[in-house]
Amino acid sequence: MYKKSTWVAPLLVSSLFVSGGAVAQQVAPPTVYGLLHVSLDQIDSDIEGDSAAFNTSTNTSRLGVKGSHSFDPQLKAIYQAEATLYATDGADGKFTFDRDTFFGFQGDWGSLRVGNMNSPTKLLRIRTDLFTSQVGAAGNITGTDGQDNWRRNSVFYTSPEYYGVTARLQYSANSEDTGGTQDAQAPAYSASLEYNQGGFWAALAYDENKELNNNNVKAYRAAAKYDWDAVSIRAFYNHAHKSSLSGAPSPANSDTYGLGLRYLATAKVALKTQVHQVRRDNDAKDKATQYAVGADYLYAPNLTFYVNYAQVDADGLYRAPTNAGRSAQIDLKNPKIQNDESPYAVSVGTIFKF
Numbered sequence: 581m582y583k584k585s586t587w588v589a590p591l592l593v594s595s596l597f598v599s600g601g602a603v604a605q606q607v608a609p610p611t612v613y614g615l616l617h618v619s620l621d622q623i624d625s626d627i628e629g630d631s632a633a634f635n636t637s638t639n640t641s642r643l644g645v646k647g648s649h650s651f652d653p654q655l656k657a658i659y660q661a662e663a664t665l666y667a668t669d670g671a672d673g674k675f676t677f678d679r680d681t682f683f684g685f686q687g688d689w690g691s692l693r694v695g696n697m698n699s700p701t702k703l704l705r706i707r708t709d710l711f712t713s714q715v716g717a718a719g720n721i722t723g724t725d726g727q728d729n730w731r732r733n734s735v736f737y738t739s740p741e742y743y744g745v746t747a748r749l750q751y752s753a754n755s756e757d758t759g760g761t762q763d764a765q766a767p768a769y770s771a772s773l774e775y776n777q778g779g780f781w782a783a784l785a786y787d788e789n790k791e792l793n794n795n796n797v798k799a800y801r802a803a804a805k806y807d808w809d810a811v812s813i814r815a816f817y818n819h820a821h822k823s824s825l826s827g828a829p830s831p832a833n834s835d836t837y838g839l840g841l842r843y844l845a846t847a848k849v850a851l852k853t854q855v856h857q858v859r860r861d862n863d864a865k866d867k868a869t870q871y872a873v874g875a876d877y878l879y880a881p882n883l884t885f886y887v888n889y890a891q892v893d894a895d896g897l898y899r900a901p902t903n904a905g906r907s908a909q910i911d912l913k914n915p916k917i918q919n920d921e922s923p924y925a926v927s928v929g930t931i932f933k934f
Contacts, residue, residue: 610647610659617641618667619929621715623902625910626921637908639713639929641665642679648686656686658693669907679730690739697736700748700772701787702728704803708814710840710852712905715927716872716890718816719904721856722836724897725820726792727799728904731755731768744777755789766791779807795831796823814840814854832862850876858897866896866919882933891924901925 617639624632644662651657662679682695698706705728709718719728734752748771755768772785782804789797799820806813816838822831840854853873860866874888890901898919900910910923 607649608647610645612643612645613934614643614665615641615931615933616665616667617713617929617931619714619908619927621902621908621925621927623908623910623925624923625900625914625917626923627914627916627918629916635908636668637902637906637927637929638665638667638669639907640679640905641667644679654687654689657683658686658691659683666907682736684736688740690737693736695734695736696730696732697734697750699727699729699731699734699750699768699770699787701770701785701799701801702730703748704772704783704785704801705816705818707781707783708803708805708816708838708840710814710842710854711872711874711888711890714874714886714929715888715906715925716854716870716874716901717904717906718838718840718854718856718870720892720899720901721858721868721870722816722818722838723904724836724858724899725799725818725822725834726789726797727787727801727818727820729755731770734768741776744775746774746776748772748774781805791825794824794826796825797821810844812840812842814838814842816840816856832860832866834861835859848878850878852876858899860897864896868895868897868899869893870899870901872901884931886927886929886931888927888929889924890927891922893922894920896920898923 619637619639621635621637622632623635642662643665644660646660649657661677661681663675663677664679680697682693682697684691684693705718705722706712711717722728731750731752733754734750736750739747750770752768754766768789770787772783774783785801787799797820799818801818804815818836820834822833824830836858838856842850842852844850855871857867857869870890870892872888872890874886877885879885892899892901896919898917898921900912900923902925903909
Protein backbone atom coordinates (compact mmCIF):
# COMPACT_ATOMS: atom_id res chain seq x y z
CA MET A 581 0.00 0.00 0.00
CA TYR A 582 2.85 2.40 0.81
CA LYS A 583 4.51 1.89 -2.58
CA LYS A 584 1.23 2.49 -4.36
CA SER A 585 0.63 5.81 -2.57
CA THR A 586 4.08 7.09 -3.60
CA TRP A 587 2.97 7.34 -7.25
CA VAL A 588 -0.75 8.06 -6.75
CA ALA A 589 -0.21 11.50 -5.12
CA PRO A 590 2.13 12.85 -7.84
CA LEU A 591 -0.27 11.56 -10.48
CA LEU A 592 -3.21 13.39 -8.87
CA VAL A 593 -1.23 16.64 -8.61
CA SER A 594 -0.13 16.32 -12.23
CA SER A 595 -3.70 15.73 -13.41
CA LEU A 596 -4.89 18.82 -11.52
CA PHE A 597 -2.29 20.98 -13.29
CA VAL A 598 -3.30 19.55 -16.67
CA SER A 599 -7.03 20.06 -16.09
CA GLY A 600 -6.40 23.52 -14.64
CA GLY A 601 -4.47 24.46 -17.76
CA ALA A 602 -7.38 23.32 -19.91
CA VAL A 603 -9.82 25.52 -17.98
CA ALA A 604 -7.56 28.58 -17.77
CA GLN A 605 -6.95 28.90 -21.47
CA GLN A 606 -4.58 31.59 -22.63
CA VAL A 607 -6.47 34.75 -23.64
CA ALA A 608 -5.27 36.55 -26.76
CA PRO A 609 -4.35 40.23 -26.27
CA PRO A 610 -6.90 42.82 -27.44
CA THR A 611 -6.70 44.64 -30.74
CA VAL A 612 -6.10 48.38 -30.63
CA TYR A 613 -7.87 50.27 -33.40
CA GLY A 614 -8.86 53.80 -34.23
CA LEU A 615 -9.99 56.43 -36.67
CA LEU A 616 -8.56 59.93 -37.07
CA HIS A 617 -10.93 62.25 -38.91
CA VAL A 618 -10.16 65.98 -39.03
CA SER A 619 -11.39 68.72 -41.33
CA LEU A 620 -10.98 72.40 -42.17
CA ASP A 621 -14.37 74.11 -42.49
CA GLN A 622 -15.79 77.42 -43.57
CA ILE A 623 -19.15 77.76 -41.79
CA ASP A 624 -21.79 80.40 -42.36
CA SER A 625 -24.75 80.33 -39.96
CA ASP A 626 -26.65 82.91 -42.10
CA ILE A 627 -27.64 84.71 -38.90
CA GLU A 628 -27.90 88.47 -39.25
CA GLY A 629 -24.83 90.16 -37.84
CA ASP A 630 -22.66 87.03 -38.04
CA SER A 631 -20.19 86.31 -40.83
CA ALA A 632 -18.71 83.09 -42.16
CA ALA A 633 -15.92 81.72 -39.99
CA PHE A 634 -13.02 79.29 -40.40
CA ASN A 635 -13.05 76.22 -38.12
CA THR A 636 -11.13 73.03 -37.48
CA SER A 637 -13.16 70.01 -36.44
CA THR A 638 -12.82 66.59 -34.92
CA ASN A 639 -15.40 64.37 -36.57
CA THR A 640 -15.96 61.32 -34.36
CA SER A 641 -12.25 60.56 -34.25
CA ARG A 642 -11.93 57.61 -31.90
CA LEU A 643 -9.65 55.11 -30.20
CA GLY A 644 -10.66 51.69 -28.99
CA VAL A 645 -9.71 48.22 -27.90
CA LYS A 646 -11.62 45.07 -28.78
CA GLY A 647 -11.15 41.35 -28.63
CA SER A 648 -12.68 37.92 -28.24
CA HIS A 649 -11.95 34.58 -26.65
CA SER A 650 -13.39 31.22 -27.71
CA PHE A 651 -14.20 28.79 -24.93
CA ASP A 652 -15.61 26.20 -27.34
CA PRO A 653 -17.30 26.19 -30.80
CA GLN A 654 -20.58 27.31 -29.20
CA LEU A 655 -19.38 30.11 -26.93
CA LYS A 656 -17.12 33.09 -27.54
CA ALA A 657 -16.64 36.07 -25.23
CA ILE A 658 -16.56 39.44 -27.02
CA TYR A 659 -15.70 42.89 -25.67
CA GLN A 660 -15.03 46.43 -26.84
CA ALA A 661 -14.26 49.82 -25.27
CA GLU A 662 -14.31 52.88 -27.55
CA ALA A 663 -13.64 56.55 -26.74
CA THR A 664 -14.00 59.78 -28.68
CA LEU A 665 -10.72 61.52 -29.50
CA TYR A 666 -10.89 65.32 -29.43
CA ALA A 667 -8.04 65.71 -31.88
CA THR A 668 -8.45 69.43 -32.56
CA ASP A 669 -9.75 70.95 -29.33
CA GLY A 670 -8.67 68.63 -26.53
CA ALA A 671 -12.06 68.97 -24.78
CA ASP A 672 -10.27 70.01 -21.57
CA GLY A 673 -8.54 66.65 -21.29
CA LYS A 674 -11.77 64.67 -21.38
CA PHE A 675 -11.28 60.97 -22.17
CA THR A 676 -14.14 58.58 -21.47
CA PHE A 677 -15.39 55.46 -23.19
CA ASP A 678 -18.48 57.23 -24.48
CA ARG A 679 -18.98 55.29 -27.72
CA ASP A 680 -19.92 51.62 -28.33
CA THR A 681 -18.60 49.88 -25.20
CA PHE A 682 -19.79 46.42 -24.17
CA PHE A 683 -19.12 42.88 -22.97
CA GLY A 684 -21.01 39.83 -24.19
CA PHE A 685 -21.07 36.39 -25.74
CA GLN A 686 -21.45 35.02 -29.26
CA GLY A 687 -22.25 31.65 -30.78
CA ASP A 688 -24.32 29.88 -33.43
CA TRP A 689 -27.36 31.31 -31.62
CA GLY A 690 -26.29 34.92 -32.31
CA SER A 691 -24.76 37.43 -29.91
CA LEU A 692 -25.81 39.04 -26.63
CA ARG A 693 -24.06 42.21 -25.40
CA VAL A 694 -24.45 44.50 -22.38
CA GLY A 695 -23.24 48.08 -22.40
CA ASN A 696 -23.59 51.49 -24.08
CA MET A 697 -24.41 50.93 -27.76
CA ASN A 698 -25.96 52.43 -30.85
CA SER A 699 -29.57 51.33 -31.26
CA PRO A 700 -30.77 49.12 -34.15
CA THR A 701 -32.80 52.14 -35.30
CA LYS A 702 -29.73 54.39 -35.45
CA LEU A 703 -27.78 51.77 -37.40
CA LEU A 704 -30.27 52.13 -40.27
CA ARG A 705 -29.31 55.78 -40.66
CA ILE A 706 -25.59 54.99 -40.45
CA ARG A 707 -25.91 52.37 -43.22
CA THR A 708 -27.51 54.88 -45.61
CA ASP A 709 -25.57 58.08 -44.75
CA LEU A 710 -22.98 59.04 -47.39
CA PHE A 711 -21.64 61.93 -45.26
CA THR A 712 -21.39 60.34 -41.79
CA SER A 713 -19.75 62.76 -39.32
CA GLN A 714 -19.00 65.18 -42.16
CA VAL A 715 -20.50 68.46 -43.28
CA GLY A 716 -23.89 67.42 -44.67
CA ALA A 717 -24.33 64.34 -42.46
CA ALA A 718 -27.87 62.93 -42.48
CA GLY A 719 -27.86 63.08 -38.67
CA ASN A 720 -28.22 66.87 -38.84
CA ILE A 721 -31.80 66.26 -40.00
CA THR A 722 -32.67 62.74 -38.83
CA GLY A 723 -31.45 63.31 -35.27
CA THR A 724 -34.04 65.95 -34.42
CA ASP A 725 -36.34 63.49 -32.58
CA GLY A 726 -33.95 61.38 -30.52
CA GLN A 727 -33.75 58.17 -32.56
CA ASP A 728 -30.03 58.60 -33.30
CA ASN A 729 -28.68 58.47 -29.74
CA TRP A 730 -26.49 55.92 -28.02
CA ARG A 731 -28.46 53.85 -25.53
CA ARG A 732 -26.91 53.49 -22.09
CA ASN A 733 -27.53 50.60 -19.70
CA SER A 734 -28.71 48.40 -22.55
CA VAL A 735 -28.94 44.75 -23.52
CA PHE A 736 -28.53 44.05 -27.24
CA TYR A 737 -29.31 40.76 -29.03
CA THR A 738 -28.39 40.05 -32.67
CA SER A 739 -29.73 36.91 -34.32
CA PRO A 740 -27.76 34.78 -36.76
CA GLU A 741 -28.46 35.52 -40.40
CA TYR A 742 -31.13 33.24 -41.86
CA TYR A 743 -31.72 33.38 -45.62
CA GLY A 744 -30.38 36.92 -45.64
CA VAL A 745 -32.55 38.06 -42.71
CA THR A 746 -31.10 39.36 -39.41
CA ALA A 747 -33.02 40.57 -36.35
CA ARG A 748 -31.67 43.04 -33.76
CA LEU A 749 -33.30 43.74 -30.40
CA GLN A 750 -32.23 46.26 -27.73
CA TYR A 751 -33.62 47.22 -24.34
CA SER A 752 -32.23 50.08 -22.26
CA ALA A 753 -33.18 50.13 -18.57
CA ASN A 754 -32.21 53.80 -18.24
CA SER A 755 -31.33 55.49 -21.52
CA GLU A 756 -31.13 59.09 -20.25
CA ASP A 757 -28.70 58.85 -17.32
CA THR A 758 -25.79 56.85 -16.03
CA GLY A 759 -26.24 54.45 -13.14
CA GLY A 760 -29.26 52.51 -11.95
CA THR A 761 -32.94 53.33 -11.81
CA GLN A 762 -35.58 52.39 -9.25
CA ASP A 763 -38.79 53.40 -11.00
CA ALA A 764 -37.75 52.61 -14.61
CA GLN A 765 -39.11 55.89 -15.91
CA ALA A 766 -36.64 56.19 -18.77
CA PRO A 767 -36.50 52.83 -20.56
CA ALA A 768 -36.06 52.63 -24.31
CA TYR A 769 -36.76 49.87 -26.83
CA SER A 770 -35.40 49.40 -30.32
CA ALA A 771 -35.74 46.56 -32.84
CA SER A 772 -34.95 46.04 -36.50
CA LEU A 773 -35.38 43.40 -39.18
CA GLU A 774 -32.83 43.50 -42.00
CA TYR A 775 -32.58 41.74 -45.34
CA ASN A 776 -29.25 41.55 -47.18
CA GLN A 777 -28.80 39.74 -50.48
CA GLY A 778 -26.08 40.51 -53.00
CA GLY A 779 -25.93 44.26 -53.48
CA PHE A 780 -29.37 44.90 -52.00
CA TRP A 781 -30.01 45.72 -48.35
CA ALA A 782 -33.29 46.85 -46.75
CA ALA A 783 -34.48 47.18 -43.16
CA LEU A 784 -37.40 48.18 -40.96
CA ALA A 785 -37.08 49.39 -37.36
CA TYR A 786 -39.26 50.36 -34.40
CA ASP A 787 -38.07 52.61 -31.59
CA GLU A 788 -39.69 53.82 -28.36
CA ASN A 789 -38.15 56.13 -25.78
CA LYS A 790 -40.31 56.40 -22.65
CA GLU A 791 -38.81 59.64 -21.38
CA LEU A 792 -37.08 61.84 -23.93
CA ASN A 793 -37.21 65.51 -22.93
CA ASN A 794 -40.34 64.75 -20.88
CA ASN A 795 -42.00 63.10 -23.88
CA ASN A 796 -42.81 59.54 -24.91
CA VAL A 797 -41.48 59.16 -28.47
CA LYS A 798 -42.39 56.29 -30.77
CA ALA A 799 -40.72 56.03 -34.17
CA TYR A 800 -40.90 53.85 -37.26
CA ARG A 801 -37.95 53.80 -39.66
CA ALA A 802 -37.27 52.24 -43.07
CA ALA A 803 -34.04 52.27 -45.04
CA ALA A 804 -32.62 50.65 -48.17
CA LYS A 805 -29.39 50.52 -50.13
CA TYR A 806 -28.58 49.12 -53.55
CA ASP A 807 -25.04 48.76 -54.91
CA TRP A 808 -24.66 48.03 -58.59
CA ASP A 809 -21.20 48.20 -60.17
CA ALA A 810 -20.02 51.81 -59.68
CA VAL A 811 -23.40 53.13 -58.47
CA SER A 812 -24.82 53.10 -54.95
CA ILE A 813 -28.35 54.35 -54.17
CA ARG A 814 -29.60 55.04 -50.61
CA ALA A 815 -33.14 55.72 -49.33
CA PHE A 816 -34.41 56.64 -45.86
CA TYR A 817 -37.69 57.35 -44.06
CA ASN A 818 -38.54 58.03 -40.39
CA HIS A 819 -41.82 58.84 -38.66
CA ALA A 820 -41.79 60.04 -35.03
CA HIS A 821 -44.92 60.28 -32.87
CA LYS A 822 -44.68 62.23 -29.60
CA SER A 823 -46.89 62.42 -26.53
CA SER A 824 -46.25 64.63 -23.52
CA LEU A 825 -45.69 63.08 -20.08
CA SER A 826 -46.30 66.33 -18.20
CA GLY A 827 -49.86 67.02 -19.31
CA ALA A 828 -48.73 69.80 -21.62
CA PRO A 829 -49.89 69.81 -25.25
CA SER A 830 -48.08 67.12 -27.20
CA PRO A 831 -45.28 68.37 -29.45
CA ALA A 832 -45.53 68.03 -33.21
CA ASN A 833 -44.99 64.69 -34.90
CA SER A 834 -42.48 64.56 -37.73
CA ASP A 835 -41.63 62.80 -40.98
CA THR A 836 -38.11 62.62 -42.37
CA TYR A 837 -37.17 61.62 -45.92
CA GLY A 838 -33.76 61.00 -47.44
CA LEU A 839 -32.21 60.01 -50.77
CA GLY A 840 -28.54 59.58 -51.68
CA LEU A 841 -26.43 58.67 -54.69
CA ARG A 842 -22.75 57.70 -54.89
CA TYR A 843 -20.86 57.15 -58.15
CA LEU A 844 -17.36 55.68 -58.40
CA ALA A 845 -15.99 57.78 -61.28
CA THR A 846 -12.57 56.08 -61.19
CA ALA A 847 -10.94 53.43 -59.05
CA LYS A 848 -10.02 56.15 -56.54
CA VAL A 849 -12.53 59.01 -57.02
CA ALA A 850 -16.13 58.81 -55.76
CA LEU A 851 -18.75 61.51 -56.30
CA LYS A 852 -21.68 61.68 -53.90
CA THR A 853 -24.80 63.67 -53.10
CA GLN A 854 -27.75 63.36 -50.77
CA VAL A 855 -30.80 65.33 -49.65
CA HIS A 856 -32.77 64.99 -46.41
CA GLN A 857 -35.91 66.79 -45.30
CA VAL A 858 -37.78 66.82 -41.99
CA ARG A 859 -41.39 68.05 -41.79
CA ARG A 860 -43.26 68.93 -38.61
CA ASP A 861 -46.96 68.11 -38.35
CA ASN A 862 -47.91 71.41 -36.73
CA ASP A 863 -50.02 74.41 -37.73
CA ALA A 864 -47.06 76.12 -39.39
CA LYS A 865 -45.93 72.95 -41.21
CA ASP A 866 -42.31 73.74 -40.33
CA LYS A 867 -39.63 71.96 -42.32
CA ALA A 868 -35.91 71.94 -43.05
CA THR A 869 -34.14 70.55 -46.12
CA GLN A 870 -30.45 69.73 -46.30
CA TYR A 871 -28.53 69.38 -49.57
CA ALA A 872 -25.02 67.93 -49.66
CA VAL A 873 -22.52 67.26 -52.46
CA GLY A 874 -18.99 65.98 -52.20
CA ALA A 875 -16.08 64.05 -53.65
CA ASP A 876 -13.89 61.39 -52.01
CA TYR A 877 -10.35 60.56 -53.05
CA LEU A 878 -9.48 57.02 -51.92
CA TYR A 879 -5.71 57.39 -51.65
CA ALA A 880 -5.36 53.99 -49.94
CA PRO A 881 -7.77 51.44 -48.44
CA ASN A 882 -7.41 53.14 -45.05
CA LEU A 883 -6.83 56.78 -46.13
CA THR A 884 -9.43 59.09 -47.69
CA PHE A 885 -9.38 62.78 -48.59
CA TYR A 886 -12.63 64.60 -49.30
CA VAL A 887 -14.24 67.95 -50.09
CA ASN A 888 -17.92 68.65 -49.27
CA TYR A 889 -20.48 71.41 -49.51
CA ALA A 890 -23.78 71.40 -47.61
CA GLN A 891 -26.64 73.82 -47.14
CA VAL A 892 -29.86 73.77 -45.15
CA ASP A 893 -32.96 75.65 -46.29
CA ALA A 894 -34.98 76.29 -43.14
CA ASP A 895 -38.69 77.02 -43.30
CA GLY A 896 -39.63 77.57 -39.67
CA LEU A 897 -37.22 74.89 -38.41
CA TYR A 898 -33.56 75.90 -38.12
CA ARG A 899 -31.01 73.12 -38.58
CA ALA A 900 -27.26 73.43 -39.14
CA PRO A 901 -25.34 71.39 -41.75
CA THR A 902 -22.49 70.81 -39.26
CA ASN A 903 -23.92 69.55 -35.96
CA ALA A 904 -23.90 65.74 -36.25
CA GLY A 905 -20.79 64.09 -34.81
CA ARG A 906 -18.54 67.15 -35.05
CA SER A 907 -16.75 69.49 -32.65
CA ALA A 908 -17.26 72.56 -34.91
CA GLN A 909 -20.99 73.23 -34.54
CA ILE A 910 -23.49 76.06 -34.83
CA ASP A 911 -25.32 76.84 -31.58
CA LEU A 912 -28.94 75.82 -32.23
CA LYS A 913 -30.02 77.65 -29.07
CA ASN A 914 -28.59 80.96 -30.23
CA PRO A 915 -31.28 83.57 -29.49
CA LYS A 916 -30.50 85.31 -32.80
CA ILE A 917 -31.67 82.29 -34.82
CA GLN A 918 -35.00 83.11 -36.52
CA ASN A 919 -35.71 79.63 -37.95
CA ASP A 920 -35.81 80.94 -41.50
CA GLU A 921 -32.10 81.05 -42.23
CA SER A 922 -30.08 79.12 -44.85
CA PRO A 923 -26.76 78.14 -43.24
CA TYR A 924 -24.05 76.50 -45.34
CA ALA A 925 -20.60 75.02 -44.89
CA VAL A 926 -17.62 73.99 -47.04
CA SER A 927 -15.27 71.33 -45.71
CA VAL A 928 -11.96 69.71 -46.68
CA GLY A 929 -11.06 66.68 -44.60
CA THR A 930 -9.13 63.46 -44.24
CA ILE A 931 -9.97 60.09 -42.65
CA PHE A 932 -7.27 57.62 -41.53
CA LYS A 933 -8.21 54.21 -40.15
CA PHE A 934 -5.84 51.97 -38.21
